[in-house]
Amino acid sequence: MSAAEQPWPRDGLFARLRAACAPEWRRYVEHDFVRELARGTLPERAFRHYLGQDYLFLIQFARAYALAVYKSSSLQDMRDGLAGLKAILDDEMSLHLRYCRSWGLSEADVEHLPEAPATLAYTRYVLETGMAGDLLDLRVALAPCIVGYGEIGWAMARDPATRRDANPYRDWIATYGGADYQAIALSAAAGLDRLWQERAGGGRFERLVRIFGEATRLEADFWQMGLSAG
Amino acid sequence: MSAAEQPWPRDGLFARLRAACAPEWRRYVEHDFVRELARGTLPERAFRHYLGQDYLFLIQFARAYALAVYKSSSLQDMRDGLAGLKAILDDEMSLHLRYCRSWGLSEADVEHLPEAPATLAYTRYVLETGMAGDLLDLRVALAPCIVGYGEIGWAMARDPATRRDANPYRDWIATYGGADYQAIALSAAAGLDRLWQERAGGGRFERLVRIFGEATRLEADFWQMGLSAG
Amino acid sequence: MSAAEQPWPRDGLFARLRAACAPEWRRYVEHDFVRELARGTLPERAFRHYLGQDYLFLIQFARAYALAVYKSSSLQDMRDGLAGLKAILDDEMSLHLRYCRSWGLSEADVEHLPEAPATLAYTRYVLETGMAGDLLDLRVALAPCIVGYGEIGWAMARDPATRRDANPYRDWIATYGGADYQAIALSAAAGLDRLWQERAGGGRFERLVRIFGEATRLEADFWQMGLSAG
Amino acid sequence: MSAAEQPWPRDGLFARLRAACAPEWRRYVEHDFVRELARGTLPERAFRHYLGQDYLFLIQFARAYALAVYKSSSLQDMRDGLAGLKAILDDEMSLHLRYCRSWGLSEADVEHLPEAPATLAYTRYVLETGMAGDLLDLRVALAPCIVGYGEIGWAMARDPATRRDANPYRDWIATYGGADYQAIALSAAAGLDRLWQERAGGGRFERLVRIFGEATRLEADFWQMGLSAG
Numbered sequence: 057m058s059a060a061e062q063p064w065p066r067d068g069l070f071a072r073l074r075a076a077c078a079p080e081w082r083r084y085v086e087h088d089f090v091r092e093l094a095r096g097t098l099p100e101r102a103f104r105h106y107l108g109q110d111y112l113f114l115i116q117f118a119r120a121y122a123l124a125v126y127k128s129s130s131l132q133d134m135r136d137g138l139a140g141l142k143a144i145l146d147d148e149m150s151l152h153l154r155y156c157r158s159w160g161l162s163e164a165d166v167e168h169l170p171e172a173p174a175t176l177a178y179t180r181y182v183l184e185t186g187m188a189g190d191l192l193d194l195r196v197a198l199a200p201c202i203v204g205y206g207e208i209g210w211a212m213a214r215d216p217a218t219r220r221d222a223n224p225y226r227d228w229i230a231t232y233g234g235a236d237y238q239a240i241a242l243s244a245a246a247g248l249d250r251l252w253q254e255r256a257g258g259g260r261f262e263r264l265v266r267i268f269g270e271a272t273r274l275e276a277d278f279w280q281m282g283l284s285a286g
Numbered sequence: 287m288s289a290a291e292q293p294w295p296r297d298g299l300f301a302r303l304r305a306a307c308a309p310e311w312r313r314y315v316e317h318d319f320v321r322e323l324a325r326g327t328l329p330e331r332a333f334r335h336y337l338g339q340d341y342l343f344l345i346q347f348a349r350a351y352a353l354a355v356y357k358s359s360s361l362q363d364m365r366d367g368l369a370g371l372k373a374i375l376d377d378e379m380s381l382h383l384r385y386c387r388s389w390g391l392s393e394a395d396v397e398h399l400p401e402a403p404a405t406l407a408y409t410r411y412v413l414e415t416g417m418a419g420d421l422l423d424l425r426v427a428l429a430p431c432i433v434g435y436g437e438i439g440w441a442m443a444r445d446p447a448t449r450r451d452a453n454p455y456r457d458w459i460a461t462y463g464g465a466d467y468q469a470i471a472l473s474a475a476a477g478l479d480r481l482w483q484e485r486a487g488g489g490r491f492e493r494l495v496r497i498f499g500e501a502t503r504l505e506a507d508f509w510q511m512g513l514s515a516g
Numbered sequence: 517m518s519a520a521e522q523p524w525p526r527d528g529l530f531a532r533l534r535a536a537c538a539p540e541w542r543r544y545v546e547h548d549f550v551r552e553l554a555r556g557t558l559p560e561r562a563f564r565h566y567l568g569q570d571y572l573f574l575i576q577f578a579r580a581y582a583l584a585v586y587k588s589s590s591l592q593d594m595r596d597g598l599a600g601l602k603a604i605l606d607d608e609m610s611l612h613l614r615y616c617r618s619w620g621l622s623e624a625d626v627e628h629l630p631e632a633p634a635t636l637a638y639t640r641y642v643l644e645t646g647m648a649g650d651l652l653d654l655r656v657a658l659a660p661c662i663v664g665y666g667e668i669g670w671a672m673a674r675d676p677a678t679r680r681d682a683n684p685y686r687d688w689i690a691t692y693g694g695a696d697y698q699a700i701a702l703s704a705a706a707g708l709d710r711l712w713q714e715r716a717g718g719g720r721f722e723r724l725v726r727i728f729g730e731a732t733r734l735e736a737d738f739w740q741m742g743l744s745a746g
Numbered sequence: 747m748s749a750a751e752q753p754w755p756r757d758g759l760f761a762r763l764r765a766a767c768a769p770e771w772r773r774y775v776e777h778d779f780v781r782e783l784a785r786g787t788l789p790e791r792a793f794r795h796y797l798g799q800d801y802l803f804l805i806q807f808a809r810a811y812a813l814a815v816y817k818s819s820s821l822q823d824m825r826d827g828l829a830g831l832k833a834i835l836d837d838e839m840s841l842h843l844r845y846c847r848s849w850g851l852s853e854a855d856v857e858h859l860p861e862a863p864a865t866l867a868y869t870r871y872v873l874e875t876g877m878a879g880d881l882l883d884l885r886v887a888l889a890p891c892i893v894g895y896g897e898i899g900w901a902m903a904r905d906p907a908t909r910r911d912a913n914p915y916r917d918w919i920a921t922y923g924g925a926d927y928q929a930i931a932l933s934a935a936a937g938l939d940r941l942w943q944e945r946a947g948g949g950r951f952e953r954l955v956r957i958f959g960e961a962t963r964l965e966a967d968f969w970q971m972g973l974s975a976g
Contacts, residue, residue, distance in 0.1 A: 118355070118364060119878075125352030125371065127648050129723065131379075134348060138375050141355065145368050149361075173967055176960075177867035184870040187877055188587050188809075190650040257717010263589065270866075277863055349648075357878050359953065403737055406730075407637035410644040417647055418579075418817050420880040487947010493819065500636075507633060578815070578824060585812030585831065591839075594808060598835050601815065605828050609821075 064207055069252045070199060070245040072261070073268040080272040084200065085208050089279035094212045096223035102286030103225065104159055109175045109281065111152050111166045116179035118144040120186060120198060127191040136247060143240075155227065174281035178274035185267055192251040196264045199248060200272040206241020209233035294437055299482045300429060300475040302491070303498040310502040314430065315438050319509035324442045326453035332516030333455065334389055339405045339511065341382050341396045346409035348374040350416060350428060357421040366477060373470075385457065404511035408504035415497055422481040426494045429478060430502040436471020439463035529712045530663055530705040532721070533656065533728040540732040544660065545668050549739035554672045556683035562746030563685065564619055569635045569741065571612050571626045576639035578604040580646060580658060587651040596707060603700075615687065634741035638734035645727055652711040656724045659708060660732040666701020669693035754897055759942045760889060760935040762951070763958040770962040774890065775898050779969035784902045786913035792976030793915065794849055799865045799971065801842050801856045806869035808834040810876060810888060817881040826937060833930075845917065864971035868964035875957055882941040886954045889938060890962040896931020899923035 065071050074081050089106070092098035121144065124137035153163050171179075182201075186194025209232025212218050220226065231237060256264075295301050304311050319336070322328035351374065354367035383393050401409075416424025439462025442448050448459065461467060486494075525531050534541050549566070552558035581604065584597035613623050631639075646654025669692025672678050678689065691697060716724075755761050764771050779796070782788035811834065814827035843853050861869075876884025899922025902908050908919065921927060946954075 115361065115364075119358070122352045122355030122364075122367070122371075126349050126356060128349070129648070131345065131375075134345075134352075134375060137352070138371060141352075141368060142372065145361075145364060171960075173863065173867050173964070176871055176964075177863050180870035180874040181866055184874045184877070187647075187874070188589070188650075190648075190653065193650065252718065254719045255716065255723070256720065257715075258712065259714045260716065263715070270861075274863070274866075359878070401730075403633065403637050403734070406641055406734075407633050410640035411636055414640040414644045414647070417644070417877075418819070418880075420878075420883065423880065482948065484949045485947075485953070486945065487950065488942065489944045490946065493945070500631075504633070504636075575821065575824075579818070582812045582815030582824075582827070582831075586809050586816060588809070591805065591835075594805075594812075594835060597812070598831060601812075601828060602832065605821075605824060 064203075064210075065242075065245055068245065069196075069248040069264075070203055073196065073199070073265060076261075076265045077269040077272055080269050080276070081200075081204075084272050084276040084279070085204060085211070087276055087279040087283075089283045090208055090212070092283075093225045093228065094215060094218040094223075096219040096225060098225065098283075099286030100159075100224065102282045102284075104161060105172075105285035106279075106282030107152075107156055107159055108161055108166050108169045109172050109278070111149070111156065112169060112171050112175050113179055113278075114144055114149055114152060116175075116183065117198075117201070118149075120179075120182055120194065123183060123186050124191060124194055124198075127186065127194060129191075133191060133251075172281050174274070174277045178271070178278055181270060181274055185270075189267075190255065192248075192255050192260075193264070193267055195244075195248055195251055196267050197271045199244065200268065200275045202244040203241045204272070204275060205232050206238055206244075209237055294433075294440075295472075295475055298475065299426075299478040299494075300433055303426065303429070303495060306491075306495045307499040307502055310499050310506070311430075311434075314502050314506040314509070315434060315441070317506055317509040317513075319513045320438055320442070322513075323455045323458065324445060324448040324453075326449040326455060328455065328513075329516030330389075330454065332512045332514075334391060335402075335515035336509075336512030337382075337386055337389055338391055338396050338399045339402050339508070341379070341386065342399060342401050342405050343409055343508075344374055344379055344382060346405075346413065347428075347431070348379075350409075350412055350424065353413060353416050354421060354424055354428075357416065357424060359421075363421060363481075402511050404504070404507045408501070408508055411500060411504055415500075419497075420485065422478075422485050422490075423494070423497060425474075425478055425481055426497050427501045429474065429498065430505045432474040433471045434502070434505060435462050436468055436474075439467055525702075525705055528705065529656075529708040529724075530659060533659070533725060536721075536725045537729040537732055540729050540736070541660075541664075544732050544736040544739070545664060545671070547736055547739040547743075549743045550668055550672070552743075553685045553688065554675060554678040554683075556679040556685060558685065558743075559746030560619075560684065562742045562744075564621060565632075565745035566739075566742030567612075567616055567619055568621055568626050568629045569632050569738070571609070571616065572629060572631050572635050573639055573738075574604055574609055574612060576635075576643065577658075577661070578609075580639075580642055580654065583643060583646050584651060584654055584658075587646065587654060589651075593651060593711075632741050634734070634737045638731070638738055641730060641734055645730075649727075650715065652708075652715050652720075653724070653727060655704075655708055655711055656727050657731045659704065659728065660735045662704040663701045664732070664735060665692050666698055666704075669697055754893075754900075755932075755935055758935065759886075759938040759954075760893055763886065763889070763955060766951075766955045767959040767962055770959050770966070771890075771894075774962050774966040774969070775894060775901070777966055777969040777973075779973045780898055780902070782973075783915045783918065784905060784908040784913075786909040786915060788915065788973075789976030790849075790914065792972050792974075794851060795862075795975035796969075796972030797842075797846055797849055798851055798856050798859045799862050799968070801839070801846065802859060802861050802865050803869055803968075804834055804839055804842060806865075806873065807888075807891070808839075810869075810872055810884065813873060813876050814881060814884055814888075817876065817884060819881075823881060823941075862971050864964070864967045868961070868968055871960060871964055875960075879957075880945065882938075882945050882950075883954070883957060885934075885938055885941055886957050887961045889934065889958065890965045892934040893931045894962070894965060895922050896928055896934075899927060 089098065089102070093103070118141055121137050121140035125134050125141065128134040128137060153166065156166050157163070182194070182197040185197045209229065212229050213233025218229065223229070319328065319332070323333070348371055351367050351371035355364050355371065358364040358367060383396065386396050387393070412424070412427040415427045439459065442459050443463025450456065453459070549558065549562070553563070578601055581597050581600035585594050585601065588594040588597060613626065616626050617623070642654070642657040645657045669689065672689050673693025680686065683689070779788065779792070783793070808831055811827050811830035815824050815831065818824040818827060843856065846856050847853070872884070872887040875887045899919065902919050903923025910916065913919070
């Protein structure tokens with residue numbers, strides 16, 4: 057596939073951050089967990105561990121979206137944050153629990169899981185960085201997850217190496233490679249540019265690179281946590 | 287009307303806080319702004335000033351509910367906060383703007399109003415107290431507004447002195463005296479008890495009295511701001 | 517006195533913010549409270565009320581400096597915040613109490629004062645704006661106080677209309693017009709430029725103008741609170 | 747040594763929390779890193795890795811003390827927080843850098859270290875838990891570090907298995923087993939009781955156990971990070 061078809065913005069803040077953190081980004085989006093999931097060779101135990109932690113992760117990400125609403129200085133920013141918060145608390149969490157059940161994890165199983173160190177490190181880093189900084193810092197800390205899953209899903213859905221038939225993870229691929237999630241991810245990337253215009257300049261880019269790079273490393277650690285449980 | 291018919295809880299944290307702040311509470315719920323609104327004698331200029339500031343107030347209260355979601359340590363608390371946030375951002379703000387228009391205030395008028403000192407003092411006190419403390423501190427700071435408007439609306443709807451026909455403020459009275467708002471207010475009062483059980487004890491009551499009393503005084507100042515504009 | 521002698525920076529962020537809020541700034545630095553204090557005609561009752569509230573104000577400003585340390589992303593910023601925090605908690609509060617005593621206000625008197633609405637509005641606005649935004653937002657919200665008192669003291673110490681002999685407020689004038697406080701104020705103004713370089717750009721200036729303007733209005737309200745008590 | 751000589755409070759909140767998290771506590775205070783440090787058999791590489799991360803840890807703990815000042819509702823609590831903040835920023839960080847130099851780590855080496863996942867997880871968990879909750883939540887999250895190092899140092903200084911002569915880590919043992927640090931640790935434990943009396947009750951203990959247990963696990967992970975680098 058030619059770069060021209062790649063829908064991910066080649067300009068703008070997200071593209072600049074990704075370029076500035078290229079090695080970390082590659083370790084994240086091309087992690088073995090991702091590769092094996094696409095090929096259907098990921099051990100089910102690894103996926104199940106990831107699924108359970110992803111539920112605990114969602115709870116903290118809902119808190120991060122609530123923080124984004126609190127941190128907003130315009131109604132537009134408040135509504136953007138609320139959309140993410142509702143998506144998680146009203147829809148994704150119950151979808152996630154249903155999906156967990158299809159993998160043999162009951163609601164009770166999932167709710168009593170302790171948070172793995174990788175879950176804890178990533179989610180608290182995002183929340184704390186967002187609280188200490190402003191809305192742009194928070195949105196940049198969220199981007200490797202929100203935009204990154206879109207890029208991973210998009211690439212996976214189009215990669216000839218992806219196993220489509222009888223891949224136990226086809227639902228996951230369909231979700232993140234699907235049009236609905238792609239729209240969410242692109243809108244999050246566009247939102248970063250708007251916030252940059254409104255707030256940032258000067259040496260701020262370097263600080264945002266640090267946040268983006270740290271969050272990307274923590275995302276890769278999250279895959280590794282899953283893979284190591286396999 | 288006998289006390290027996292009074293639906294407001296006579297036990298529980300809210301009742302104890304109200305009793306501990308009885309003079310401030312009376313100055314708030316029996317403020318001349320309230321009395322004149324019930325009788326339909328409040329100058330329209332006063333009401334219009336209040337309406338505009340109440341819109342700016344709603345924006346900050348939406349942020350306070352978002353903060354409540356962030357501050358939650360259970361899904362139940364997160365969902366309670368989200369319900370309040372959605373109610374404001376998805377419904378009340380557009381209803382409020384429509385109501386403002388019926389009073390001759392356009393959306394542009396309202397959105398460009400500067401925040402009055404009384405609006406600013408009250409809303410930032412609530413947000414800041416909630417951030418410095420925990421979810422119970424935040425909920426106690428919100429209570430004079432959420433539960434108090436219920437008590438005021440309930441009493442007004444039943445008071446023989448209230449003018450019902452041709453009262454220019456009948457919609458306001460119908461809203462806060464109506465069953466929907468009453469349910470919101472009672473549920474907020476019940477939520478305080480749950481949080482107290484979960485978190486508090488010892489000398490905490492005295493600290494909560496300070497918060498409740500301060501927030502009640504600031505609510506009375508908000509009425510006064512309206513009245514003084516009349 | 518020619519503008520050339522004016523030590524306040526004519527470039528840089530502080531100068532731009534002051535210029536953008538010129539009417540509010542004038543109402544603050546040329547407030548009747550200030551004028552009468554310089555001439556020694558301010559009613560003592562007004563000054564005493566101001567003094568007591570200023571103590572409560574200091575407590576909240578100590579919290580704001582602590583917030584600045586928390587919000588820092590460099591050791592330099594942390595140390596700057598700590599310097600302000602130590603200055604208040606280790607020195608200024610006891611100096612302030614001693615000064616209060618010389619005005620007939622005992623420590624017990626001062627500690628049991630309720631916060632006036634103007635105190636509450638100003639301090640919570642600063643704290644809340646700083647929490648929602650980043651360190652630059654917080655420092656801009658603090659600037660009308662920290663830098664403004666320097667400008668007021670500087671002008672007062674040099675104004676021929678200032679009464680020097682037998683002015684009951686000569687200590688106040690000596691403090692804020694003195695070299696120590698002037699250095700603090702200039703260093704705070706310089707700090708704003710450093711933070712702007714590190715973080716800001718684009719449309720951020722307009723947002724900072726809103727914060728600076730609001731904080732300046734709230735400072736003028738604080739003088740008015742004193743004056744109205746006279 | 748008999749339990750009767752053990753100076754650690756056997757009543758009070760800290761003792762109850764430690765008892766409620768007994769297995770996690772043991773894994774922390776009896777971790778192989780601790781044991782080998784006492785015997786002088788810890789690989790120097792492991793200790794050096796720990797030292798560098800401990801410097802990054804101190805920076806975040808300074809921010810946590812600043813947060814404690816912000817979160818205070820009494821001057822006493824503010825001063826307690828300031829004492830911790832000054833101890834770190836004014837003294838411990840330069841002592842730590844000097845100690846690092848004696849282990850061959852220059853200031854530049856240490857300042858450019860990336861934060862290890864264990865450092866990041868622990869420090870951000872403490873900061874975020876403290877921000878979401880109140881001062882008691884924050885102090886409980888800090889306790890496994892502050893009080894725990896006291897307990898570890900005390901035991902180590904008295905354990906006949908500790909190698910005293912020619913132990914490369916004797917300075918570390920002398921610091922945490924010494925009277926100065928013991929006083930800090932005991933005072934932190936006493937502070938927890940005061941805050942509990944002022945604020946807590948009901949089901950709060952269970953929530954605090956979760957925080958204490960999580961922070962203790964993250965402390966053990968911090969030892970493990972050091973040991974694994976050996």
